[in-house]
Amino acid sequence: MSIYRVIDKLEAYVKEGVWLPFSYRVVSEERIIEFIEKMRATLPEEVERARQISKEKDRVLREAQERAQNIVAEAATEHESMVDTSVVVTQARTTAEIILREAQEKAAKIREGADGYAAQVLAELQARLSAALGSVEKGQAALSAERHRQAAPASEKPAKSGARSAPSSPVAVAEDTAKMESIEV
Numbered sequence: 001m002s003i004y005r006v007i008d009k010l011e012a013y014v015k016e017g018v019w020l021p022f023s024y025r026v027v028s029e030e031r032i033i034e035f036i037e038k039m040r041a042t043l044p045e046e047v048e049r050a051r052q053i054s055k056e057k058d059r060v061l062r063e064a065q066e067r068a069q070n071i072v073a074e075a076a077t078e079h080e081s082m083v084d085t086s087v088v089v090t091q092a093r094t095t096a097e098i099i100l101r102e103a104q105e106k107a108a109k110i111r112e113g114a115d116g117y118a119a120q121v122l123a124e125l126q127a128r129l130s131a132a133l134g135s136v137e138k139g140q141a142a143l144s145a146e147r148h149r150q151a152a153p154a155s156e157k158p159a160k161s162g163a164r165s166a167p168s169s170p171v172a173v174a175e176d177t178a179k180m181e182s183i184e185v
Contacts, residue, residue, distance in 0.1 A: 014027055029143070050125045065107065
């Protein structure tokens with residue numbers, strides 16, 4: 001299961017939570033922890049995928065290097081087998097240099113393409129993993145803030161005004177809790 005799918009399910013679950021009058025949305029702590037555990041289990045899949053992509057990059061680079069060496073060797077062999085007459089030798093040297101240059105350019109392009117592809121895939125994976133980690137950390141912070149808020153005695157909780165609505169997300173819960181804590185201090 002994709003990490004994004006688990007995060008989507010977690011978000012849907014939190015949005016489906018029960019509203020308590022003059023309070024926040026209530027969700028099951030066990031259910032939230034289940035989602036977090038699923039996210040942790042999914043992350044190794046993403047890491048394995050990155051490892052496979054890196055292996056594939058190395059394989060493509062090796063193949064490109066082998067092809068370049070073969071082309072260079074063929075050019076050298078062709079060059080050596082040319083007849084040593086002035087016109088033929090000059091022509092052969094020119095041809096060999098062209099073949100060698102083309103082979104080196106092809107090898108360089110193949111290496112650049114493989115490096116670019118690997119860098120792009122790894123950058124995308126890094127962005128996905130960073131986003132997933134950020135979502136997990138926000139979820140944990142919201143859960144912690146909710147636990148702290150629920151654990152505080154009723155006399156310490158600030159009075160709610162009738163005009164304000166409850167926060168719509170775990171992040172908003174965490175932000176409101178942080179604001180309340182700074183007021184209480």
